[in-house]
Amino acid sequence: MPRVWWRLPVLGRGRVAGMKGVDTIARVRREFFVRGGTIKEICRELHVSRDTVRKIIRSDETAFEYERSVQPQPKIGAWR
Numbered sequence: 001m002p003r004v005w006w007r008l009p010v011l012g013r014g015r016v017a018g019m020k021g022v023d024t025i026a027r028v029r030r031e032f033f034v035r036g037g038t039i040k041e042i043c044r045e046l047h048v049s050r051d052t053v054r055k056i057i058r059s060d061e062t063a064f065e066y067e068r069s070v071q072p073q074p075k076i077g078a079w080r
Contacts (some may be wrong), residue, residue: 021061024048028056 014075027046031037037045039053055064 025056025062025064030052032057 024046028048030043030044031042032039039050039057042048042053043050
């Protein structure tokens with residue numbers, strides 16, 4: 001299956017738009033488990049850090065979310 005990087009808009013420095021969340025997780029797992037790619041190859045192709053690739057491979061999560069425990073107030077909040 002040929003890669004179609006040319007269809008996706010490029011943000012600069014080789015980063016590709018629209019490659020976040022469930023799509024990226026699916027591509028990382030497909031590259032590693034089905035095609036047998038190494039972590040280093042996957043990082044280069046998908047522009048994802050090694051730690052992220054390891055995290056995706058080791059867990060069964062379908063989406064990773066980060067929620068703040070405390071929402072920081074703007075600096076002008078005290079003045080208001």
